[in-house]
Amino acid sequence: MGAGPGGREPFPPPAITPRCHSTHRHGLAGHPARQDHPHVSCPPHSPWTRAPAAVQRLSPRTAQKADLSGEAAGATINHSLALIHRLQELLRNGNASDTTLRVRTAGSDEVKVFHTHQLLLALQSEAFESLLHNQTVVTLHEPADNAALFEKFIRYLYCGEISILLHQAIPLHRLASKYRVSTLQRGVAEYMKSHLPSESSQGHVVGWYHYAVQIGDAGLQESCLQFLAWNLSAVMGGAEWATVSAELLVLLLERSDLVLQSELELYTAVEEWVGRTQAEAPVVVKVLRSIRYAMIPPSHLFQLQKQSAAIVQHYGAIQDLLFQAFQFHAASPIHFAKYFDVNCSMFLPRNYLAGSWGSPWVINNPARDDRSTSFQTQLGPSSHDTSKRVTWNVLFSPRWLPVSLRPVYSDSVSGAIQSIRIEDGRPRLVITPAMTSPDFAGVSFQKTVLVGVRQQGRIFVKHAYSFHQSTDELPDFLAHADLQKRTSEYLIDNSLHLHLIVKPVYHSLIRVRK
Structure with missing residues (x-):
């Protein structure tokens, strides 16, 4: 016969040999049983003894091709959804259950009964693994909100999936923590x-x-605290403001990155909190002393002294702060700085959204080209400077290239240029004063850029970038944003929403000995 495909010799015809006779059962597919069977006698020229020779005639190249063709035909058969459905049915019907969980709620006669399987519970929960050891019936005591979600919690142990709503987050995290289900615990925290x-x-x-x-989760604490600080105006106007603890309120009042309309708005909300919570006198005094009264115009300070019930009641505990605030507004900043330390929080503005401190800037189609704008702010919070204005120029570039990515020429290859893509660039934001003035003496400016996004149908501040007067350009501004995509989380109706804030900071020049 001629050569087979590819010029290879075809497999040799099998040798014709007598079939071995045996009184025992033949092998698979009609082949005789193996030679090493104790009751089978095969002649030396049996095909079983010649198989290695046939394999040796198969070249390594041919064998490799056969293996590769087998790999190319590989596939994954995935019936995991069907398996999850069967596990859910196993829990629902209690088939072959070996453990009964009885969930009781304090103050209630209701008992929820779950027929479960010890193996599945122990695989997911370290607590259940030890709790169910040598026990078939276990009674669990849970608060009402935990008990209401216990069926959802057990179902997660069977199928690894769970749906969650805002009000269910804490009880589900509490259950996951109590029974040491680490995957669910991390998942709820990330949610x-x-x-x-x-x-x-x-x-x-x-x-x-x-x-x-309460549970000591520092990461979740910081995430919540930052969100509250950057979106405080919305929080103060909502129902949860009355649920703020005294400790949380003091932590917020100590921060300079609070985003709100003005210090007066903050004081009004704090006074409302004092009235609703009926806090004890030491707590109220600590809260009132955290207000930055120097950031409130004198005309409003006069009104507060007469009209605010909290100030009237605790005037003796804060009168030194009010007196210093009036002095701050009465004297020139340079003169005031000679006698008082102006580098403290009392004289540092927060991130005020009022027009005298900055301006919103909505950039339509921010990936298209460079944009520029200008706005004015007051020179400083002192009454001597509120009428003086500073003009600021702002440049936004959607695709600025850092030095490391800019085109450079190579000496080794004539005319060679680094290959770059326009999407390699990152957004750039530059804020510079459009003027200089002798009034700037003793004043520096801290610039803050707020970035608003929309999530879950609500607009909130996602980032707050700050940089000092000595730096015109904001480093790492939206370095990881994807403004080139219309689906970018930083775009609201295909627009970038920014709010530019300039905070004047006074500095002590010459200190006069007291």
Whole structure:
């Protein structure tokens, strides 16, 4: 016969040999049983003894091709969804269950009974592994909100999937922590961090912060605290403001990155909190002394002294702060700085959204080309400087290339240029003063850029970038943003929403000995 495909010799015809006779059963597919069977006698020229020779005639190249063709035909058969469905049916019907969980709620006669399987519970939960050891019936005591979600929790142990709503986050995390289901514990914590801006009628961020403090989750605490600081105006106008603890309120009032309309708005909300919570006198005094009265115009300070019930009641504890605030507004900043330390929080503005401190800037189609704008701010918070204006020029570039990515010529290859893509660039934001003035003496400017995004149907501040007067350009501005995509999380109706803030900071020049 001629050569086979590819010029290879065809397989040799099998040798014709007598079939071995045996009184025992033949092998698979009609082949005789193996030679080493104790009751089978095969002649030396049996095909079983010649198989290695046939294999040796198969070249390594041919064998490799056969293996590769087998790999190319490989596939994955995935019936995991069907398996999960069967596990759910196993829990629902209680088939072959070997463990009974009885869940009782304090103050209630209701008992929820679950027929479960010890193996599945122990695989997911370290606590259940030890709790169910040598026990078939276990009674569990849970608070009402935990008991209401216990069926959902057990179902997760069977199928590894769970749906969750805002008000269910804390009890589910509590169950996952109690029974040491680490995967669910981490999953619920990440859900809470990513759903801080979600809309809810009663609010949830304050409650999540207090829960994070209770369980010692520092990461969740910081995420909640930062969200509250950057979106404080919305929080103060909501139902959850009354649920803020004294400890949380003091932590917020100590921060300079609070985003709100003005210090007067903050004081009004704090006074409302004092009236609703009926806090004890030491707590109220600590809160009132955290207000930056120097950031409130004198005309409003006069009104507060006469009209604010909190100030009237605790005037003796804060009168030194009020007196210093009036002095701050009465004297020139340079003269005031000779006698008082102006580098303290009392004289440092927060991130005020009022027009005298900055300006919003909505950039339509920010990936298209460079943009520029200008705005004015007051020179400083002192009454001597509120009428003086500073003009600021702003440049936005959507595709600025850092030095490391800019085209450079190579000496080794004539005319060679680094290959770059326009999407390699990152957004650039530059803020510079359009003027200089002798009034700038003793004043420096801290610039802050707020970036607003929309999530869960709600607009909130996602980033707050700050940089000093000595730096015109904001480093790492939206370094990881994807403004080239219309689906970018940083775009609201295909626009980039920014708010530019300039905070004047006074400095002590010459100190006069007292």
